[in-house]
Amino acid sequence: MSTLPQPSRPAAGPPIGALPQLPAPKSRKSMPASSDSSRAVSPHKLRTPSSPRPALKSPLSNSTTNISSTRSASGARVPSSPEKSLRRTISIAAFPQPPRPGSRPGTASSMNGPGLQSSGSVKSKRGSRPSMGAISQRSSKTHSLLSAGGDAKSISHADLEGSPSQSRSSSAEGSYSTSATTFEDGDDSAGSKSNAKSKEIKGNVIVSVRVRPNVNGEGSANSEWVVDARRGLLAYNGKEGGDYYYDNLFSAHENNARVYDSAAKRLVRRVMEGYHGTVFAYGMTGTGKTFSMQGTATSPGVIPLAITDIFSFIRETPHREFLLRVSYLEIYNEKIHDLLSASIGPTNGPQEEIKLREDSKRGVYATPLKEEIVQSPTQLLRVIARGDHARRTGSTQFNARSSRSHAVVQIVVESRERVPTGTTQDRRSGLAPGGVRVSTLSLIDLAGSERAADDKERRTEGAHINKSLLTLGNIISRLSETKDSPSETKDKHLPYRDSKLTRLLQPALSGNSLVSILCTVQLGSSVNSNSGETLNTLKFAARAKNNIVSHAKRADEAFGGGGGDAGSRVLLERYRMEIQALRGQLESQTKVQAEKEMKLEEQKLEQEAHERHEEQMLEMQLARTALKERIEHLNRLILCSKSTGVNTQGTISALGRLSRMSSILDPGSRSLRSSVSQSTLNIHRPVSFLSVNSQDMNLPLGNEDDEDMMGEFADGKASAQRQISALQADLNDKNRYIATLERRLLQARRSSHSRMSMGIKSGGSHDNSELMAQLREKDMEINELRLQLDDKDRMLTALRSAARHRDLAQLSIETQTPSPTQTSVPPTQTPAQTQQSAGNASPGAAPKVSAGPAEIETTVKRRSMDEVSRILDEMIQDRVESGHLIKGSRGSVRVAPESRRTSESNPTVPGLSAVTACASPPPSHPLPPPPPVHPRQSLDV
Numbered sequence: 045m046s047t048l049p050q051p052s053r054p055a056a057g058p059p060i061g062a063l064p065q066l067p068a069p070k071s072r073k074s075m076p077a078s079s080d081s082s083r084a085v086s087p088h089k090l091r092t093p094s095s096p097r098p099a100l101k102s103p104l105s106n107s108t109t110n111i112s113s114t115r116s117a118s119g120a121r122v123p124s125s126p127e128k129s130l131r132r133t134i135s136i137a138a139f140p141q142p143p144r145p146g147s148r149p150g151t152a153s154s155m156n157g158p159g160l161q162s163s164g165s166v167k168s169k170r171g172s173r174p175s176m177g178a179i180s181q182r183s184s185k186t187h188s189l190l191s192a193g194g195d196a197k198s199i200s201h202a203d204l205e206g207s208p209s210q211s212r213s214s215s216a217e218g219s220y221s222t223s224a225t226t227f228e229d230g231d232d233s234a235g236s237k238s239n240a241k242s243k244e245i246k247g248n249v250i251v252s253v254r255v256r257p258n259v260n261g262e263g264s265a266n267s268e269w270v271v272d273a274r275r276g277l278l279a280y281n282g283k284e285g286g287d288y289y290y291d292n293l294f295s296a297h298e299n300n301a302r303v304y305d306s307a308a309k310r311l312v313r314r315v316m317e318g319y320h321g322t323v324f325a326y327g328m329t330g331t332g333k334t335f336s337m338q339g340t341a342t343s344p345g346v347i348p349l350a351i352t353d354i355f356s357f358i359r360e361t362p363h364r365e366f367l368l369r370v371s372y373l374e375i376y377n378e379k380i381h382d383l384l385s386a387s388i389g390p391t392n393g394p395q396e397e398i399k400l401r402e403d404s405k406r407g408v409y410a411t412p413l414k415e416e417i418v419q420s421p422t423q424l425l426r427v428i429a430r431g432d433h434a435r436r437t438g439s440t441q442f443n444a445r446s447s448r449s450h451a452v453v454q455i456v457v458e459s460r461e462r463v464p465t466g467t468t469q470d471r472r473s474g475l476a477p478g479g480v481r482v483s484t485l486s487l488i489d490l491a492g493s494e495r496a497a498d499d500k501e502r503r504t505e506g507a508h509i510n511k512s513l514l515t516l517g518n519i520i521s522r523l524s525e526t527k528d529s530p531s532e533t534k535d536k537h538l539p540y541r542d543s544k545l546t547r548l549l550q551p552a553l554s555g556n557s558l559v560s561i562l563c564t565v566q567l568g569s570s571v572n573s574n575s576g577e578t579l580n581t582l583k584f585a586a587r588a589k590n591n592i593v594s595h596a597k598r599a600d601e602a603f604g605g606g607g608g609d610a611g612s613r614v615l616l617e618r619y620r621m622e623i624q625a626l627r628g629q630l631e632s633q634t635k636v637q638a639e640k641e642m643k644l645e646e647q648k649l650e651q652e653a654h655e656r657h658e659e660q661m662l663e664m665q666l667a668r669t670a671l672k673e674r675i676e677h678l679n680r681l682i683l684c685s686k687s688t689g690v691n692t693q694g695t696i697s698a699l700g701r702l703s704r705m706s707s708i709l710d711p712g713s714r715s716l717r718s719s720v721s722q723s724t725l726n727i728h729r730p731v732s733f734l735s736v737n738s739q740d741m742n743l744p745l746g747n748e749d750d751e752d753m754m755g756e757f758a759d760g761k762a763s764a765q766r767q768i769s770a771l772q773a774d775l776n777d778k779n780r781y782i783a784t785l786e787r788r789l790l791q792a793r794r795s796s797h798s799r800m801s802m803g804i805k806s807g808g809s810h811d812n813s814e815l816m817a818q819l820r821e822k823d824m825e826i827n828e829l830r831l832q833l834d835d836k837d838r839m840l841t842a843l844r845s846a847a848r849h850r851d852l853a854q855l856s857i858e859t860q861t862p863s864p865t866q867t868s869v870p871p872t873q874t875p876a877q878t879q880q881s882a883g884n885a886s887p888g889a890a891p892k893v894s895a896g897p898a899e900i901e902t903t904v905k906r907r908s909m910d911e912v913s914r915i916l917d918e919m920i921q922d923r924v925e926s927g928h929l930i931k932g933s934r935g936s937v938r939v940a941p942e943s944r945r946t947s948e949s950n951p952t953v954p955g956l957s958a959v960t961a962c963a964s965p966p967p968s969h970p971l972p973p974p975p976p977v978h979p980r981q982s983l984d985v
């Protein structure tokens with residue numbers, strides 16, 4: 045349970061002690077306590093009831109001293125004491141169940157509590173005073189009207205006798221009476237139209253008088269006043285005396301709950317049903333206006349009790365939905381201040397001036413005024429407590445903590461029929477079928493009228509207070525003059541604009557609102573000085589009851605979408621529509637968001653695919669470049685190996701010649717192998733030159749590099765084994781490359797498939813075809829490489845077998861050859877000279893030594909070469925058969941157009957190029973570059 049807000053005023057009332065915590069919720073019925081101290085509602089104005097009050101000296105109990113016990117008209121004592129009529133608890137945290145008809149049986153009887161003078165004690169000197177019968181009938185009507193509203197607990201005059209007096213009388217002696225305590229519902233009175241109007245007019249205004257208890261024995265000896273609470277009679281026996289009848293007369297012992305129940309409860313509930321309602325407390329300073337309106341922590345007043353009831357009503361009305369907003373202003377020295385505005389207080393800057401405006405729908409209203417939407421009684425009470433704290437108070441002769449301003453709490457109630465969730469209409473529009481009812485409950489604590497004070501500030505304040513109250517009195521006096529004129533004409537004649545207070549009260553005074561006026565008086569021993577003021581208050585109350593005519597009707601249902609200020613103020617509708625609009629926005633935004641996300645996702649996928657594709661392309665390109673370089677490297681190695689072999693033999697391959705020729709004579713062939721690096725070409729040339737035999741010795745020799753190469757590979761002892769291992773290494777490398785390429789090809793195919801399945805549309809078709817072309821190209825490349833491998837395998841086999849033959853021959857030579865001294869070569873002659881002399885001899889001539897070691901070696905090598913040639917022939921034959929080559933009539937071969945195209949598209953296919961180069965006549969058509977690797981280059985054909 046929350047702690048009550050601290051009082052904003054210093055303690056001023058009789059009871060002593062710190063403000064109590066809120067008690068636990070209690071049921072009103074079960075309340076046995078006789079004092080207000082049992083109440084638990086936190087009042088907003090937490091005035092400590094125990095504060096000393098200068099003018100009031102006697103304890104509350106003393107107030108009853110001069111008043112005899114009240115009995116009912118039948119002579120029976122009031123069955124229930126005031127204690128029993130007290131409501132026990134008003135809890136903020138869990139507000140109590142609303143009272144149901146008959147739930148508080150003690151209430152009616154409590155009207156006649158102890159201390160009230162019986163009706164019989166009213167002096168009869170005033171002949172014009174209404175008879176008891178008149179009171180009785182009025183009261184009977186009151187009772188029935190209250191019952192109609194479902195709450196008949198306030199007054200029970202059924203047992204009173206006599207004939208009614210519908211008109212209020214004002215005798216020469218000043219005897220007044222007022223009509224019933226009720227509120228008419230114009231809409232509900234259709235059944236008795238003839239009486240409706242009078243009921244409506246008379247029943248919508250309640251005037252009550254509350255007698256403040258005297259303190260410290262003050263007024264104990266005063267017998268000039270007679271209080272008959274049961275009959276609502278207050279009689280004065282002094283000069284200018286008279287009898288005053290009101291709708292409610294609360295004796296000094298009536299508590300705040302009782303006052304609320306009788307004077308305000310029905311009005312509050314009517315406000316919840318759609319009527320405007322105004323409750324205001326009027327009276328001399330220190331007579332208990334604030335006490336009645338705000339109450340104390342233990343005895344909450346009209347405002348906190350109304351708040352409790354408002355929320356009870358909401359809870360009881362599940363078929364409607366409500367929205368509450370509250371504002372709180374004060375009129376101080378004829379200026380309006382917003383008590384809820386944050387800028388209130390000495391430290392803050394001046395507040396924006398608040399003005400009063402008039403609107404056909406809203407009536408007169410203050411603007412700009414802060415309104416707070418509240419959702420719970422606690423919240424509402426806190427808001428009001430905040431306003432109380434900001435309200436101006438000061439010490440006066442009669443009140444240590446006197447309100448120096450008129451304070452107005454306005455609670456705007458919006459309500460609308462609730463549509464059960466899930467109905468078609470609700471789902472479609474989210475709006476209820478009916479409009480929104482807007483009604484306002486104004487709870488006003490007026491500043492007290494007072495005599496001129498000594499203090500200048502107090503005097504100024506008092507002047508403003510008195511002026512506004514005087515204007516109010518004047519208007520109420522003159523209301524009777526305009527009773528029958530239409531409200532517009534009536535308003536024109538009345539000086540509402542003479543004060544802010546009357547201007548603000550204009551709608552209520554001119555009949556648009558239910559009105560309850562609570563006048564507070566004090567009948568003390570200082571009556572000599574105060575009786576005049578008290579009489580003024582009583583007269584004001586009587587005039588108000590007689591003159592104020594209320595035609596209050598249930599507020600029209602407004603629609604938020606209707607535009608205009610009135611429409612725009614219907615927050616409930618506006619919020620509902622806003623909720624709808626926001627829901628719509630949310631939905632569309634969600635849709636847009638989803639679409640965007642989808643698009644983004646698509647774009648992301650596309651981007652990823654694109655990146656993957658580019659990555660693959662790059663990888664392929666790299667692989668291709670690497671492959672080319674590797675091929676060049678291998679070609680270089682193989683050529684060098686072959687060169688070595690050729691140089692050892694001193695022969696030149698026709699193919700080598702051919703390739704050399706094609707290198708030199710046909711520059712076009714170079715262009716064909718544009719992808720082959722220049723270094724590769726450079727190597728080819730020296731190889732060709734190195735491969736010259738005796739017939740081509742007239743050809744220019746290579747440069748120094750060539751000689752180096754010669755030197756490097758001129759060693760005739762370079763073993764075939766080395767060539768084989770080199771070739772094997774190459775083979776392994778190529779296998780690895782092929783594997784890599786195949787792997788990448790697979791990846792590329794997969795990603796291409798995934799892209800296709802992702803539905804990449806027309807934009808991607810170009811890429812796809814490109815990709816497919818590349819894939820085809822790679823496939824072809826792989827095929828070519830396979831072919832090359834095949835070639836190399838065969839070459840390897842040939843070389844191996846050649847090496848084997850040579851080794852065998854070497855072995856046989858070594859076993860058969862005599863000692864070096866037996867050879868015909870002079871010992872001084874170097875092997876080179878020997879070779880040269882052999883070469884200088886006629887080529888066709890038979891060797892002089894028939895079976896010399898050189899000859900045997902040559903024979904062996906020739907055999908090897910023959911074998912290699914045979915293998916190559918087989919390869920060519922294979923190519924011819926597979927359609928890569930076409931055999932001419934004279935044994936020449938040329939590249940098949942199909943194969944050439946492939947070769948051109950991939951000019952670095954050495955195997956095929958090699959075969960083509962060696963088989964085709966050089967000048968006839970542009971050939972692929974001479975093969976960097978070919979066994980025939982080092983062999984005689």
Ligand SMILES: Nc1ncnc2c1ncn2[C@@H]1O[C@H](COP(=O)(O)OP(=O)(O)OP(=O)(O)O)[C@@H](O)[C@H]1O
Pocket residue numbers: 055056057058091092093095096097104255256257296327328329330331332333334335336440443445446447448490491492493564
């Ligand atoms: N019915 C009551 N029972 C007990 N104490 C009361 C009652 N009425 C007023 N008092 C006490 O009298 C003192 C003055 O009351 P209050 O401030 O309500 O007077 P007021 O009419 O609002 O005066 P002002 O016009 O100067 O603000 C307070 O201490 C309050 O507690």
